[in-house]
Amino acid sequence: xxxxxxxxxxxxxxxxxxxxxxxxxxxxxxxxxxxxxxxxxxxxxxxxxxxxxxxxxxxxxxxxxxxxxxxxxxxxxxxxxxxxxxxxxxxxxxxxxxxxxxxxxxxxxxxxxxxxxxxxxxxxxxxxxxxxxxxxxxxxxxxxxxxxxxxxxxxxxxxxxxxxxxxxxxxxxxxxxxxxxxxxxxxxxxxxxxxxxxxxxxxxxxxxxxxxxxxxxxxxxxxxxxxxxxxxxxxxxxxxxxxxxxxxxxxxxxxxxxxxxxxxxxxxxxxxxxxxxxxxxxxx
Ligand code: AMP
Numbered sequence: 001x002x003x004x005x006x007x008x009x010x011x012x013x014x015x016x017x018x019x020x021x022x023x024x025x026x027x028x029x030x031x032x033x034x035x036x037x038x039x040x041x042x043x044x045x046x047x048x049x050x051x052x053x054x055x056x057x058x059x060x061x062x063x064x065x066x067x068x069x070x071x072x073x074x075x076x077x078x079x080x081x082x083x084x085x086x087x088x089x090x091x092x093x094x095x096x097x098x099x100x101x102x103x104x105x106x107x108x109x110x111x112x113x114x115x116x117x118x119x120x121x122x123x124x125x126x127x128x129x130x131x132x133x134x135x136x137x138x139x140x141x142x143x144x145x146x147x148x149x150x151x152x153x154x155x156x157x158x159x160x161x162x163x164x165x166x167x168x169x170x171x172x173x174x175x176x177x178x179x180x181x182x183x184x185x186x187x188x189x190x191x192x193x194x195x196x197x198x199x200x201x202x203x204x205x206x207x208x209x210x211x212x213x214x215x216x217x218x219x220x221x222x223x224x225x226x227x228x229x230x231x232x233x234x235x236x237x238x239x240x241x242x243x244x245x246x247x248x249x250x251x252x253x254x255x256x257x258x259x260x261x262x263x264x265x266x267x268x269x270x271x272x273x274x275x276x277x278x279x280x281x282x283x284x
Contacts, residue, residue, distance in 0.1 A: 001084040005094040007141050013090060014143055017051050025049020026144035028135060031056035031093075032073040033082050036150060036179040036187040041086050043176035044148045053142055054083055055092040057099060061107075062130030073189055092141065099137060108133050115159050115251060120269055120278065123241050128159055135160055139171060146172045152186055154265060154280050158251055178279070180206065186279045193275040202277065204236045205270055209281045212245065212266045216283065222254055233270055241269040241276075248282055 004010055014024055025044035029037050033056075041052055056079055063069035076093060083091055109129050115121075116128040139147070149157040154175075161173045178186050184206035185191065185199075194202055208229045215225040222245050229243040246253060248265040267280040 001080070001088050002090045003080060004090075004092065005098055007094075007098070010090065010092050010141060011143070014051075014053070017089075018143075022051045023049050023146065024051050024053060024142065024144045026138070026142050026147040027052070027054045028138050028147070028149075029054060029056055030058045030072065030189070031079050032075050032189040033079045034179075034187045034189065036152065038082065038086055039179045040148050040150065040176050041088065043174065044146060047146050047148065047172070047174045049146050051089045052087070053090045053092065053144065054088050055094075055138055055142070057092075057094055057134065057138075059099070059130060059134040060096060061100070061105075061133055062127050064124055064126060067124075068190070068193075073192065092138075099134065108136070110136070110163060112159055112162065115155065115162065118251065119155050119242055119244060119246075119267060121155070123269070128156070131156055132159060132163055135163075139164075139169060144171055146174055148174045148176055150178065151175050151280065151282065152178045152188070152278070154248075154267065154282075155251060184210075186277075188277065190275055190277065194272065198272045198275065201236050201238075202272060204233065205238070205268060205277055205279050208232050208243070209266050209268060209279060212243075213281050213283060216245070216264060216266070229266075229268065233268070238270040238272055241271065243268045248284070 002013055017024060027040045027044060044052060056076065058072050058074060060069055080091060110132040121128055149160060151157065157175050164171050164173055180186050183203040185203045186206065211232065212225050212229050226243050226245060230240050233240050233243065245264060245266050248263045262283060264283040265280055269276065269278045
């Protein structure tokens, strides 16, 4: 595996692969890799990538002021080992100075009010502009043919898909399913913040989503299903940021009087103690 934080070196490798007809697949991450991240490698190969490029960068501009940027787990050595064992071709792991050389930072804001200010964006108002900013930089460095994102961060996937379309970027954006622990908890680097007690109740987040799916199949009213989900989570000591049933193509709300279509996503964000967890279920 080639490992570099030098943009010119990265570009030269990718340019030469492209001239040999390789299809460049890209997985951006913040590191501290788990099986969820690793699953993106095979999804990317299935989507047609012949060279796998990953990046590890804990991006400061997507964290709010009181969020966990400083304590976010950084485990570069073991991450490199995992990627190399899974036959990744290239790892770009830049420093913050390389990604953001200007000090003070001149902020590039890509606004998507209809997508960035809802759901996770309500509680994290600067988060998605930071994500789109860094993904733009990474796309310009890597120049991938396909980039893959986890369904776990579904709102992020929708935003990036729209950005790529609106900016006429010649990149296919793919989405890969959520990998879970055996008790249903979606894998996340933030799960390690949970205390033993919190870890025991954390799978109830996924339980609440599965319950909502059953209620949708029974054609219950959307607002009732959402309220039941919120009550269930509150009874289990979660602080609920949102529990929402949306159209999966554009994250818009359903009108209560409209019949359900099948393109539905049930999304939730909660806090257990100081740890924020998100999860969702897609009904296609
Ligand atoms: P992160 O390092 O948290 O920025 O995540 C990098 C990529 O991995 C994103 O596209 C995430 O959606 C994806 N990802 C994170 N957790 C999971 C999971 N449990 N299953 C599948 N993909 C995931």
